Amino acid sequence: MGIQYRDLAHQLAQKIYAGELGAGQRLSSLRQFAQSQQVSLNTAKSCYELLEAQGLITAKPQAGYFVQPQALAVAVPQHVDFAVTAREVSNLELQIEIQEASIHDQMIHLGSIQLSPNLVPVEALRRSIQRALKHSKPEDFLYSDKQGHRRLREALSAHWAEDGIYMAAEDIYISNGCMPALSVVIQTLTQEGDSIIVPTPNFNGQLQLLASLNRKIVEVPAHANGFDLNRFEQAMRDSGAKACLLTANFQNPLGFCLSPAEKEKIAQLAAQYQCYVIEDDIYAECSFDLKRPLPIQYWDRQGYVIYCGSVSKSLSTAYRVGWFCMPSRLNHLRAQLLTRHVAVNTPLQLGLADLIYSRAYREHLNRLKPCLMQQVEQYRQFLIQAFSGIDIRLNQPKGGYALWLQLPEAIHSLDLYRYAQQQGISIVPGIVFGEEQRYKNCIRLNAGHELSTEIRQAIECLANWTRRQLDYVVLDSKSA
Incomplete structure (x- = not known):
């Protein structure tokens, strides 16, 4: 039972x-x-x-x-439309400031998307690392294969095969997390000044990475259910972009999951226009469904999809192990990849391999998914309650634990971010998820921690500030 x-x-x-x-x-x-x-x-x-x-x-x-009645409902955030053009990423300094603030250990963490330590299988990890060290071989303590330890690559290949994703161990490269994987792939496939297609609002960390690599972006409007594939194809055809950076499963910050037909279409478009898809699938194992959704890579027949991910969101942000998977058509780039690639701590690789082979990782995921689904809904209900009387919109993710809160037009999220900082609360303002301040009245919140009394009070603090700001707007309009 x-x-x-x-x-x-x-x-x-x-x-x-x-x-x-x-x-x-x-x-x-x-x-x-x-x-x-x-x-x-x-x-x-x-x-x-x-x-x-x-x-x-x-x-x-x-x-x-x-x-039981599930209390309160609210509309999803409105879709923002805009012209598709190539441009540089702005606000790099603000991006860096927000990233540093989001990991400050004295803050209430509503900003950085990370799991509560209470959801991390610490004992299982400890046992796996101990077993891995006990059964390690002498060569495991020498310089390791820069592509990654063979045992971990085989473990990941077997693990994914259970979900219907077939990836040969020879095609897997182990990295120090997902962002280093994306960085290596982007630098190998494109050059400075090249354009990358991204749907926005899009994870600010990816935009920060592209800015630091001197790549331009071609934004495609995204919405609660995904993005317009016609506009996406137009960008592939007309923008001159050599690659696109996509999250098809539980995109950060909107939480959408593209349909199998949409994923298949994207794989076909990539081959048709010879525009590589760099797929960041970091949230796939945080599905609210027990069955993991398939990635775009599953439908790739021509070798134009590069699959990337890590265990940072499904296991722990502190466990810095990720990967990228290169199709055979890119084998000629192997030397360039390994030149840019940094070898990963071997004991951590072997520990993760043991966690997978022992079934402890699969058991952790089976426990995590229903917990996340319930926890995210608790956050949604409390946010709706705390912001009662305010015209808000809130996403309803199908997986992951990022929440996208749209506030009234009169509210500037950067002002709210500054106020929250003063109160010891970390949030991420919407303006760093795209250009031209399109999302200036939005904020992204992390629902990966338990909805504690401290976090409830922090959310109420944000709501009360919003009410005061709206009152000022009303008073100003009357005095005018």
């Missing part, structure tokens, strides 16, 4: 959060549910009890189980 009842509870929870099971709706009886799912009565009972403990359903004597 172990994992099975949690899987069933996770599936029902998804339907409740998505509105497929409405408030007050009666669920099947325990016996009916057990029969329909082909499980034991005890498994069905444990499933319902877990949902009841999570506050999603309630039991009524002599009547059965019913869906």
